Amino acid sequence: MAKRSSRDRMSTEINAGSMADIAFLLLIFFLVTTTIVEDKGITVKLPPWSEETPDITQLKSRNVFAVLVNARNELLVRGEPMSIDVLRERAKEFIANPANREDLAEKPTKAIISLKNDRGTNYETYLSVYNELKAAYDELWTELSQRKYGVPYSEDLPTAWRKTIKDEIPMVLSEAEPTNFGEEN
Amino acid sequence: MSKFSKKRGKSSPAINTASLPDIVFMLLFFFMVVTKLRDSELLVQVSTPFATQLAKLEEKSLVNYLYIGRPTEKYRNIYGTKPRLQLGDKFAAISEIPLFLERFKVKVPEVQRAKITSSLRVDGKVTMGIVQDVKTELRKASQLKVNYSAKKRPDAE
Numbered sequence: 001m002a003k004r005s006s007r008d009r010m011s012t013e014i015n016a017g018s019m020a021d022i023a024f025l026l027l028i029f030f031l032v033t034t035t036i037v038e039d040k041g042i043t044v045k046l047p048p049w050s051e052e053t054p055d056i057t058q059l060k061s062r063n064v065f066a067v068l069v070n071a072r073n074e075l076l077v078r079g080e081p082m083s084i085d086v087l088r089e090r091a092k093e094f095i096a097n098p099a100n101r102e103d104l105a106e107k108p109t110k111a112i113i114s115l116k117n118d119r120g121t122n123y124e125t126y127l128s129v130y131n132e133l134k135a136a137y138d139e140l141w142t143e144l145s146q147r148k149y150g151v152p153y154s155e156d157l158p159t160a161w162r163k164t165i166k167d168e169i170p171m172v173l174s175e176a177e178p179t180n181f182g183e184e185n
Numbered sequence: 186m187s188k189f190s191k192k193r194g195k196s197s198p199a200i201n202t203a204s205l206p207d208i209v210f211m212l213l214f215f216f217m218v219v220t221k222l223r224d225s226e227l228l229v230q231v232s233t234p235f236a237t238q239l240a241k242l243e244e245k246s247l248v249n250y251l252y253i254g255r256p257t258e259k260y261r262n263i264y265g266t267k268p269r270l271q272l273g274d275k276f277a278a279i280s281e282i283p284l285f286l287e288r289f290k291v292k293v294p295e296v297q298r299a300k301i302t303s304s305l306r307v308d309g310k311v312t313m314g315i316v317q318d319v320k321t322e323l324r325k326a327s328q329l330k331v332n333y334s335a336k337k338r339p340d341a342e
């Protein structure tokens with residue numbers, strides 16, 4: 001009995017004052033270590049489904065920038081092998097055609113990029129090719145936007161501005177039905 | 186015995202712990218905001234490739250996810266190593282896509298249905314064959330807004 005009373009006197013509450021420190025420590029630890037998962041990606045608009053395949057042979061060949069990717073992840077651009085590192089520059093040159101060359105697009109509104117891959121192409125390669133082509137357009141839009149409005153192109157621009165830019169340089173990327181030479185089993 | 190009790194009795198630290206719940210709640214809210222709840226367990230390995238021209242997916246409630254990759258080790262002896270499609274929390278055939286999209290669509294208010302985006306979370310090492318089939322099926326189901334999920338390239342400026 002005596003023992004018990006002495007215990008009561010000692011302390012009835014657990015000292016929880018340091019709990020806040022521990023909680024803060026945890027909080028800071030997680031603040032530093034967590035990377036907030038963000039869903040990012042390349043947004044594309046697929047063409048509506050139609051039974052007949054569009055015929056690009058009727059177009060003037062100077063307006064078509066044909067990119068082929070084979071099952072070995074090699075690029076063939078306008079009939080010549082090319083490295084992916086220069087694809088963006090070439091595409092930009094083709095669309096804008098600053099030197100008014102005979103073999104490049106008449107004007108940006110007529111330029112068509114045709115992308116064709118094999119069923120055995122790596123998705124990684126396909127996406128980086130797509131990324132480069134999109135980057136070419138993005139860079140051209142930014143240049144035009146800088147010239148016209150003095151600000152780089154982004155989705156935050158007023159809709160009218162964006163429309164003007166996209167009317168001047170529309171992104172036309174047609175994807176042909178893939179070949180099937182290297183499909184894995 | 187008396188020695189002990191004397192000492193303790195003198196320093197009686199009655200620290201107020203009333204703020205403790207606040208802190209715990211703060212932590213709780215922090216994690217509630219930060220963590221992204223994944224509604225489905227991944228049955229396929231997905232390591233998305235790198236890209237630079239990225240756009241954020243705006244409204245999470247208007248996004249449905251299609252995963253393509255090789256089955257994880259756990260499922261390899263049943264499903265093999267060929268790339269497969271995962272819809273929701275199970276493996277699916279390509280032909281099940283329209284039903285999956287329709288099921289998602291009915292949950293979305295009608296005015297927002299045009300904004301539904303399909304996020305394709307595809308492993309970088311997968312070949313285009315299955316991706317192409319999925320794309321074709323999406324086009325047939327007139328689900329044209331598609332996002333190829335990708336990570337930001339670390340060396341990009």
